[in-house]
Amino acid sequence: MKLDEFFVTGDPLIYGADVSIALTLIGAIFALTYFKKWKWLWTEWLTTVDHKKLGIMYIIAAVLMLFRGGVDAMLMRAQLTVPDAGFLDANHYNEIFTTHGTIMIIFMAMPFLIGLINVVVPLQIGARDVAYPFLNAVSFWTFFMGAMLFNISFVIGGSPSAGWTSYVPLAGLELSPGVGQNYYLLGLQIAGIGTLLTGINFLVTILKMRVPSMKLMQMPIFTWSSLITMVIIIFAFPVLTVALALMTFDRLFGSHFFTMMDGGMPMLWANLFWIWGHPEVYIVILPAFGMFSEIISTFARKTLFGYKAMVYSMVVIAGLSFLVWVHHFFTMGAGGAVNSFFSITTMLIAVPTGVKIFNWLFTLYKGRIRFTTAMLWSLAFIPNFVIGGVTGVMLAMAAADYQYHNTYFLVAHFHYVLISGTVYACFAGLHFWYPKMFNHRLNERLGKWTFWIFVAGFNLCFFPMYFLGLAGMPRRVYTYGIGDGWMSLNVLATMGGVLMGIGFLILVYNIYYSFRYSPRETTGDPWDGRTLEWSTPAPVPHYNFAHLPEVKGHDAFWIMKEEIKQGKKPEKKPYKPIHMPSYSGVPVVMSVFFFIAGFGMVFSWNWMSILGLIGVLATMVIRSFDYDKGFYVSVEEIEEHEKTT
Amino acid sequence: MASNNEQTNSHSHFPWSHVVGFGLSIVLTLLALWIGFYSGFSLTTIMVIVVGLALVQATIQLLMFMHITESEDSSVQVGTILYAVFIAVAVVAGTIWVMSFGMHYM
C-alpha cells in the first residue's frame, strides 16, 4: 500500500481537517505538558471507575461527535440548497451522509444518553457506584476507541460510503472494495462491546444496587426507562454483533453470507440489521422519555401523572420493539401477509406512546409551570414529537409506505422523532443535571437563545422535507435538476439547518461562559428537585451518599423535604466507613489493544490484528488474577467532606 | 435466601439430580436420533418433535445442572432466560418467515 493510498488526499476539505486535527493534538499535548497535567489526566480520568466521571467523559465525547456529525449535516445541506450544485461530488456526498448517520446514532445519541444515565441513575437509586465499576470503564473506553477508529477513516484510508445501513451487495467487497466499509464494521463492533456491557451493568445496578428501602414501583421514572433500555440493549446488540461479524467475514475471509456469488443472500443483511436497528431506535428514545418525565414533573411541581401507566407502556414498547423490524423494508416484496402483520405491530406501538403523551400533558395540568431552559426543551418535545409520531403511523401503513419509502418524507419523520425526542432530551438533560456534574448551572439566558434558535431552525429544516418526499425527492441523492421543482423547499431546509448550527454554537459558548461566570452551587438542589440525586451535596462526594437515604415512595427526595417542612428533624447518625472500588488502568489499555486489533483488521494487516488481540487477552488475564478488593473511605474523610459542603 | 436453595440442604448427599439429569440427557439424545432416522415421520413432524426434545433437554440442563432457581435472584434469572427464548423465537421464526419469499425462483 502506498502512502498516498493510506492517507486520504486530493480534497481541500480533508487537508483542512488534517491540519486542524494535527494542530489540536499538538495543542493538547503542549497544554498537558506545560501545565504538568499528564499525571492528573491519568490518575483522575483515564483510570477512573467513578460513574460520575465516566458519565462526564461520555458526554464530552458525545458533544464532540455531535459537532462532527453536525458539520457533515451542514455540508450536505450546503450541497443540496440549489440544483446541480458542484460543491461536493457524488462520492464525497455519499461518504458524508454515511458518516453523518452512523456517528449521530451510534457515537452521539447513545453515548450522550448513556453518559447521563451514568451520572444520574446511581444517584437516583441511592447507590454508591454501579454493580461493576471496572466493566463500566471498559464500556466507556471501548466505545471511545470504536468511535476513534471509525472517525480516523476520514483521514486514513477513506470513509465508508454505503449508507449507515450498509446494505449489501453495495457494501460488499465487489462493489465497495476500499477499506472504508471495514472501518464501519470494526468501529461499530468495538463500540458495541461497550454498549452490551453497559446493558448488563446497569440492569444489575438498578435491580440490585438500589437502597434497600426503594421498591421497584418507587423508582424514579428515568431509572425505569434506563432499566427497560438496558433490557433492549442486552437482547438487541448481540444481533448487531453477529451481523457485523458476518459481513466482516464476507469482506476479509471470503465467506458468502451476503454476497451475490455462491448462494449468498444480500437481503439477510437488511433483515438482521433491522432486527437490531429497530430496537436501537427505542434504545435512544426511552431514556429520553424518562428525562422528559422527570423534568416536566419537576418544573410543573407535580408528581408524574399515571406513573404506573408510564412504566407499563415502556414495557409494552420494549416487547413490541422486537416485532416490527420488517417495516424498514416493506418494499422488499415479502408478500401481503408479512407486510400486513408488521404494519399492524408497528401501528400498535403508537398506543403506548400516545398514552405517554397524554400523561405528560396531564402532569402539566394544574401544575405551576416554570419555563427554565430544561423545561422549554421538554415542552417543545411534545408537539414536535407528535408530528414525528403521527407521520410514523403513516409510514407504518405498508401500502402507503411504498410511496414514502426511501424519500425525504422518511428523512423528515425520523429526524422529527430522533431530534425532538433524543436530541432535545440530551439538551434538556444536560441543562437539568449540569449543576450535578459541574457544580454550576448553564446560563439560562444563553440557554433560551439556543433553545429558540435551534427549535425554530429544526422545524424550518425538517418540516419542508415531508413535502419534498411527497414531491418525489428520494433520500441520498447528491443533487437534483432545476426541473424537479425541489429547490424552494430545499432552500428553506438549509436556512433551518444554519439556524440549528448557530444554536449549537451558542450552546458551546454557553458552556465556556458558564464555566467562567456562573455562580457555584451551594445546596446541591438548584431546581427544587424531587428525586434522590438532588439530595446529594454540591459537589457530589465520590462515594455519593454519606448515609444511605430512606425511601418512602415515588419522588423520595420531595417526600423528605415535605417531612422537614412539617417539622421533622433529620436524625444525626454516626458515619460508617464506605467501601469503594479502586481505579484501574486496565480498561483503557485493553481498549487501546482493541483499537490496534481493529486497525490491523481494517487494512488486513494480520500481524497487527493478532498483536492487538493478544494484548486484549493479556489484559483480561491480568484482570482475572487481580484480587484487588477496593478500599474503605475512613470516617474522618467522610466527616471532612460533609463539613465542607 | 437459603430457603429456596435446594442445593444447600443436600451438601453431603449423593448428587442424584445430576445423575438423573445426565441419564435423561442421554436418553433424549438417543430418542431424537431414533426419531430422525427410524421413525419414518415426515420431515416437518420429525423437526417439531426433535426441537421439542431439545427444549426439554435444555430445560433439564438449566434446572438440574445450572440451578437456575436456587439463588435469591432466581426470578430475574428465569425471567432473563424466558425473555431470551422469546427473542430467539422471534428472531429465528421471524427471519425464516420474512426471508422465505421469492424462494421458488431459486
Add this chain to the structure above:
Amino acid sequence: MKSMLALSMFFAVMVLSGCSNLTVLDPKGPVAEQQANLILFSIGFMLFIVVVVFVLFTLILVKYRERKSGPEYEPPHIEGNVFLEIVWTVIPIIILVVLAIPTVQTIFALEEAPEATSHKDPIVIHATSVDWKWVFSYPEENIETVNYLHIPEDHPILFKLASADSMGSFWIPSLGGQEYTMSGMMNELYLQADVPGEYRGRNANFTGEGFTEQTFTVTAESEEDYEEWVAEAQDAPELTQEKYNELMLKGHVEEMTFSETHLQWVDHGMDAEYATKVRNGELNEEENLKQDDDSHDSHSDMNHDDKKDSEEHSH
C-alpha cells in the same frame, strides 16, 4: 364521505405547502390513486390527533404557567386517573383499527392487477437495474430498451423486477409505489397509467456513486401509438451478448433500443452472478456459449411461465 374528507385534506395540504407538484398526491394511474387515497385518509386522522394535542398543550401551558405576580400556588398531588387513561388508550386503538383495515385491504389489492382493467392481459416487462442504468425487456414483443419505457394507457403492466448487482428500488411516483430490485430474486409489481404523458422513473434505493442519475422516462400513450412504437423498436439492431455485457459494466449510458432481449442469456432474477462474472472477465467465449445453451432452455420455460401467469391473472 371518505373522498370528501380526502379532498378537503388534499386542499389543506396544498395550501400548507404552497406548491402544486406533490407528485405522490397527483396520481396518474389506479395504483398511485389507491395509495394517494390511503395517504389522504390517514392524514385526516393524523391532523385530528395533532389538533387535539396542540390545543390541549396550548391551553394547559397558558393557564398553568407560573405567574410572577399572584399568590403562591401549590399544585395538587394527582397520581393519575384510571378513567382518563383508559380513554386515551382506547381511542387510539379505535383509530388504528380504522386505519389498519384499509391498509391491509390495499396491501393485498396492490398484489393483483388493477380491478378496472383486469379483463386485459397485462403486458409483461422485465425491469432490471444495473449500476447505474435501467434495462427493460419486453419478452412477448421481443424488444429491449435502456433507460426509457413505453407503455399503453389503461392497460395493466406487470413489471418483473430484478437487479444485476446492487439492490435498487423501481419507482415511478406518478404511477405508484416502489419495490426493490434484487439479484437472484424476482419481484412482481403491477402499475398502470390512465393519463397519457411522460413520467419520471428512478432508482429510489441507494446504489453508490451513480445513484442520483439512475433515472428513466416513461411514456404512456394510446394503444395505437404504443403498437406503432413496438413495431418500430422491433426493427432496431439486434441485442448481442457482447453488447449486453458492455451494459453490465458500471456507468451511465444513453437511451437505447434493441430487438431481442437479454433473457435468452440470463435472467437476473435467477442468476445473481452474471454481472460480477462479466466484470471479473470470468465469462470467456467458451463459457458464454455453454451458458447460452443452458439458458435457452430456461428461457423458453420462462416464457411459458409468463404466459401461464398472465392467463391466471386474466381470470
Add this chain to the structure above:
Amino acid sequence: MEAVEHSPNTPLEYQTETGRLNILGFWIFLGAEIALFSTLFATYLVLVGRTADGPGPAELFEISGVLIETFLLLTSSFTCGLAIHYMRNHSLKGVFLWIGITLALGLGFLGFEIYEFVHYIHEGAALTTSAYWSAFFVLVGTHGAHVTLGIGWIILILIQLKQRGLTPDTSRKVFISSLYWHFLDVVWIFIFTAVYLYGMVM
C-alpha cells in the same frame, strides 16, 4: 457492606455481594448469548440449501463423529456439575478431579471437531465454498471458539484455585465458569438438532 447475613449453609459463591452480583450478571450475559446464537441459527436456517456448486450437508455429515462429540460434551457437562457438587462439600480435591475430567472431555470434543472441520475442507467444503458452508462453519465454529475460550478460562481459574484454595472469590469463579460450560452444552444440543440431525434427515 460485604457482610450481609447469610446462613452457614449458603454456598461460598453466594456469600459475598460481589459473588451474588457477578452470578446474576453472568446469567444476564447468558441471555445475551442466547440472542447471539439465535441470530446465528436464523442465518444458518435461512441459508440451508444454498450450497451453490459445493457439496451438501447430507453428503458429508457422519453420524458417528457427531455422536461422539455430543456424548463427550454431554458427559463433560455432567462432570462439571459434579465439580460444583464437590465444591459445595468443600472438597478441593473433588473440584480438581472433576474439572480436570471436564477439561479432558472438552479437549476431546475440540479435537474431534477440528478433525471434522479438516475433513470437510479436504472434501471441498470450506468457509468460502458457499453460503451454506459459510453459515455452517461460523455457527459451529463460534460454538467451538466458545469452548476453546472456556477451556483457557477454566485453566486460569484452576491456577487461582491452586494458589488460594476455596474462597468466596475462587468458588464464585468456578461456579460462573460452570454456568458457562453448561450453557455451551445447551447450545450444542440445538446445533446437534438443527444442524446435524436436520442436515442428515433432509
